[in-house]
Amino acid sequence: MTDRYERQSFLGRDATQIFANSVIAIVGLGGGGSHVAQQLAHIGFLNIRLYDGDTAELSNLNRLIGASVNDVENGTKKIDIARRLMLAVNPNMKIETFACEWQQQAQSIRDADVIISCVDSYAARQDIEATARRFLIPLVDIGMDVHLVNGRPHISGQVILSLPDGPCMKCLGFLNDQALQQEAEKYGAAGGRPQVVWTNGVLASIAVGLLVDLLTAWNGLPPNGQYLHFDGNTHEVSRSPRIQYAPPTCVHFPGDAVGEPVFQ
Amino acid sequence: MVSADNLQELRSLCPDAKQAAEGGIDFVLLPGLNLPAGCSPPSTDCLLCLGPRDGYDSRLFFAQVVSSREGRNWNGQNIRILERNWFAYSWRVPGGLRPIETLIAHLQALR
Amino acid sequence: MITLRITNTLFCEMVGDLRRPHEHAHERVGFIYCRQSTLRSGNLLLPYKYKPIRDDQYLEDHTVGARFDGSCIREAMQTALTEGSSVFHVHLHEHKGQPRFSGIDRREMQQIMPCFVNLRPDRLHGALVLSLDSAFARVWGTDLPPNGQTPDRLSVVGSRMKLWVTHD
Numbered sequence: 309m310t311d312r313y314e315r316q317s318f319l320g321r322d323a324t325q326i327f328a329n330s331v332i333a334i335v336g337l338g339g340g341g342s343h344v345a346q347q348l349a350h351i352g353f354l355n356i357r358l359y360d361g362d363t364a365e366l367s368n369l370n371r372l373i374g375a376s377v378n379d380v381e382n383g384t385k386k387i388d389i390a391r392r393l394m395l396a397v398n399p400n401m402k403i404e405t406f407a408c409e410w411q412q413q414a415q416s417i418r419d420a421d422v423i424i425s426c427v428d429s430y431a432a433r434q435d436i437e438a439t440a441r442r443f444l445i446p447l448v449d450i451g452m453d454v455h456l457v458n459g460r461p462h463i464s465g466q467v468i469l470s471l472p473d474g475p476c477m478k479c480l481g482f483l484n485d486q487a488l489q490q491e492a493e494k495y496g497a498a499g500g501r502p503q504v505v506w507t508n509g510v511l512a513s514i515a516v517g518l519l520v521d522l523l524t525a526w527n528g529l530p531p532n533g534q535y536l537h538f539d540g541n542t543h544e545v546s547r548s549p550r551i552q553y554a555p556p557t558c559v560h561f562p563g564d565a566v567g568e569p570v571f572q
Numbered sequence: 573m574v575s576a577d578n579l580q581e582l583r584s585l586c587p588d589a590k591q592a593a594e595g596g597i598d599f600v601l602l603p604g605l606n607l608p609a610g611c612s613p614p615s616t617d618c619l620l621c622l623g624p625r626d627g628y629d630s631r632l633f634f635a636q637v638v639s640s641r642e643g644r645n646w647n648g649q650n651i652r653i654l655e656r657n658w659f660a661y662s663w664r665v666p667g668g669l670r671p672i673e674t675l676i677a678h679l680q681a682l683r
Numbered sequence: 684m685i686t687l688r689i690t691n692t693l694f695c696e697m698v699g700d701l702r703r704p705h706e707h708a709h710e711r712v713g714f715i716y717c718r719q720s721t722l723r724s725g726n727l728l729l730p731y732k733y734k735p736i737r738d739d740q741y742l743e744d745h746t747v748g749a750r751f752d753g754s755c756i757r758e759a760m761q762t763a764l765t766e767g768s769s770v771f772h773v774h775l776h777e778h779k780g781q782p783r784f785s786g787i788d789r790r791e792m793q794q795i796m797p798c799f800v801n802l803r804p805d806r807l808h809g810a811l812v813l814s815l816d817s818a819f820a821r822v823w824g825t826d827l828p829p830n831g832q833t834p835d836r837l838s839v840v841g842s843r844m845k846l847w848v849t850h851d
Binding site for chain 1: 591601627
């Protein structure tokens with residue numbers, strides 16, 4: 309009988325078991341998270357936690373993997389779309405879904421081996437990373453944006469691998485007071501952030517590639533994590549120089565600040 | 573970290589005040605802080621954020637949304653800090669104040 | 684369920700320290716201190732500090748890998764009390780691949796672990812044996828069998844994650 313994973317045997321003889329044993333949490337099952345979910349199912353991950361309280365809307369159909377017109381009409385939850393998609397690839401998967409923000413089921417995320425963050429705000433990233441650091445969970449974060457440069461749209465995105473003993477997103481300058489302040493000032497402004505399926509696909513694929521390398525070491529990752537920048541206009545992925553100049557260990561989350569907070 | 577003197581001052585309003593840091597920012601937990609008259613509930617756990625975060629120079633977080641005489645814009649919902657979920661309204665307080673002055677300035681919004 | 688997660692930084696620190704030669708002891712020993720958090724179904728142990736025992740705390744005994752005096756146990760107990768931590772005894776088997784506790788290791792842990800469990804019965808404590816690229820642990824607690832229990836999940840977290848899962 310053909311082994312369904314034989315084409316990825318170069319990842320190492322233990323890879324299939326590693327994927328089967330790992331618990332992966334995906335926070336945000338929108339344009340980026342839906343891509344990630346699909347790929348994890350194909351690769352052979354079995355234990356998945358999905359966090360997203362939203363339902364599919366018409367404006368999601370330009371990018372939400374697995375979503376259909378019926379889902380929009382029926383108000384299907386994004387986690388259920390992802391779950392359906394994954395189980396169609398591999399019915400043996402154990403998928404736990406949380407139709408809410410992850411913070412409302414925060415204890416459930418603690419036993420994830422890796423968190424993949426596909427959220428749409430800097431503030432949300434700040435919260436997830438703080439928890440990931442407390443419980444020594446590697447975090448892979450993806451996101452994209454479209455902004456005007458000289459009046460022309462410019463697509464950009466990032467994939468960041470934040471490791472518990474490496475620089476955090478603040479160390480890397482990605483989470484900074486200016487970005488958080490600008491985001492806070494835009495709160496309540498009408499209209500969603502621009503999103504397109506192909507950029508989400510690129511970023512999600514890179515995130516999944518980092519995840520696989522993290523777990524199997526088939527190629528090997530830099531010791532202090534990764535910060536990749538995607539230029540959606542030139543279609544280039546490059547390593548951000550910020551990771552080169554980031555402190556080797558995190559200055560915001562000291563190594564002894566793990567577990568439940570200790571108040572003095 | 574908050575100095576012992578500043579923490580002691582805060583304890584004049586909340587005897588069980590204690591501090592912790594997360595993400596490079598200092599926080600002071602104020603268990604069962606009594607809120608201004610007219611608030612419901614009359615007291616609740618609060619978390620005073622003494623560093624710039626989410627676009628504010630400082631911020632006061634609450635364990636639950638509080639109703640007050642003046643309705644406030646509770647634009648912070650389920651914000652996860654120090655392994656609890658918090659809620660906060662939009663209210664700007666200038667920097668450079670002592671922690672107790674910062675706390676009192678934030679509570680002004682509920683008067 | 685019991686999960687133990689160690690950063691690769693701490694793992695390398697321990698291996699590096701435990702490999703140092705000692706004047707008469709064949710092996711070195713240390714203690715790691717862990718924070719304990721709850722999971723939905725079990726406990727999560729998160730080491731935050733490693734402390735080797737001092738050179739002068741080893742007793743000369745060539746019949747065993749390492750013998751140490753009671754002061755290091757008392758110091759570890761004091762730290763557990765002061766910092767509210769779980770305590771893990773740690774030593775190294777200098778080979779690659781999955782290590783296992785020897786008979787002497789097991790007997791020694793049976794003697795040491797009750798000290799910590801009785802001191803802080805609200806915490807899990809245990810023993811960790813490292814190899815150059817792997818780890819194995821055993822956990823003791825008031826609700827666990829007297830000879831301890833292997834954690835359900837043990838991982839070293841870093842740019843190369845390692846995960847060991849104990850299957851039923």
